[in-house]
Amino acid sequence: MTLRGFPQSxxxxxxxxxxxxxxxxxxxxxxxxxxxxxxxxxxxxxVERLNTAQLDPNTEVVIAPPSTYLEYAxxxxxSKQVEVSAxxxxxxxxxxxTGEISVEQVKDVGATWVLLGHSExxxxxxxxxxxxxxxxxxxxxxxxxxxxxxxxxLEERKSGITDxxxxxxxxxxxxxxxxxxxxxxxxxxxxxxxxxxxATPEDAQETHKSIRDYLAKExxxxxxxxxxxxxxxxxxGKNAPTFKDKADxxxxxVGGASLKPEFVDIINSRQ
Numbered sequence: 001m002t003l004r005g006f007p008q009s010x011x012x013x014x015x016x017x018x019x020x021x022x023x024x025x026x027x028x029x030x031x032x033x034x035x036x037x038x039x040x041x042x043x044x045x046x047v048e049r050l051n052t053a054q055l056d057p058n059t060e061v062v063i064a065p066p067s068t069y070l071e072y073a074x075x076x077x078x079s080k081q082v083e084v085s086a087x088x089x090x091x092x093x094x095x096x097x098t099g100e101i102s103v104e105q106v107k108d109v110g111a112t113w114v115l116l117g118h119s120e121x122x123x124x125x126x127x128x129x130x131x132x133x134x135x136x137x138x139x140x141x142x143x144x145x146x147x148x149x150x151x152x153x154l155e156e157r158k159s160g161i162t163d164x165x166x167x168x169x170x171x172x173x174x175x176x177x178x179x180x181x182x183x184x185x186x187x188x189x190x191x192x193x194x195x196x197x198x199a200t201p202e203d204a205q206e207t208h209k210s211i212r213d214y215l216a217k218e219x220x221x222x223x224x225x226x227x228x229x230x231x232x233x234x235x236x237g238k239n240a241p242t243f244k245d246k247a248d249x250x251x252x253x254v255g256g257a258s259l260k261p262e263f264v265d266i267i268n269s270r271q
Contacts (some may be wrong), residue, residue: 027250028250029251031252031254032259040072061081083112086111088121089101106144107142112145114144147253152166170211170215180223187207187208209248231252235266240266
C-alpha cells in the first residue's frame with residue numbers, strides 16, 4: 001500500500017553513465033532491526049535460516065538483535081557475509097550510566113556495527129540530532145561501523161520539508177564526523193514504519209538522490225558516491241524487488257520482515 005497524494009518523481013534510468021558505474025561499485029546492503037522482539041529460540045531460528053540459505057554473495061547482511069542477545073547471535077552466525085549490530089550505544093566507554101550500553105561492550109561480544117538515530121530513538125526517547133551525532137562520532141572513533149538513520153514524519157512529509165529534515169539530521173553528524181567510510185545511511189520515512197504504508201520506489205529514489213546531492217555538496221562527489229543509502233520504510237519480500245533499478249537505493253533496513261523467512265527474499269532481491 002502506498003501513501004496517496006504524493007507526487008511521482010522521475011526515475012533515473014541511465015545506467016551507462018558515471019552514476020550507473022557508482023551503483024555497481026556500492027555493495028548491496030540489507031540490515032535487519034529486530035527491535036524489542038525475540039527470544040533465544042526465535043533468534044536461533046533466524047540465524048540458522050541465514051546460515052543455511054543460499055544468500056546473494058554480493059549482499060552485505062547485518063542483523064541487530066536486542067542487546068541481551070548480541071553475544072548469542074554472534075556465536076550462532078556462520079556465514080562470513082553476515083555481521084551483528086547493536087541497536088544503540090552510549091557516548092561513554094564506561095561509568096555510572098545505568099542501563100546504557102558501551103561501544104567497548106558491543107565490540108567485546110563480537111558485534112561490529114551499531115544502529116543510531118532510529119526514528120523510535122528520536123521520537124519515543126527524545127534523542128536530539130546533536131546527541132545522535134555525538135554517539136555516532138564516539139562509535140566510529142572506537143572502531144564500530146554505524147547505520148545512521150534519518151527521516152521525516154507524516155506531518156513533515158505533507159508540509160513538503162522532507163529534504164530539510166533529512167539535511168538537518170545529517171548536518172549535526174557532518175559537523176562532528178569527517179570520515180564517512182564506515183557509515184551506511186538509512187532513510188526511514190517515519191510514516192511508513194510499521195504502518196503498512198510505503199513510499200513508492202520512485203519516491204524513495206527521489207529522496208535518496210536528494211540526500212546524495214546534499215552529501216556531495218558537504219563532502220564532495222566522490223565521497224557521496226561511495227556512501228550507501230538504504231530505504232527503511234516497511235520493506236518486505238514482495239516490494240523489495242521493485243526498488244532494484246533505482247540508482248540511489250543501495251539496500252534496505254528491514255524491521256518486522258527481518259523476523260520472518262521473507263528476510264532471505266529481501267537479501268536476494270537484487271538477483
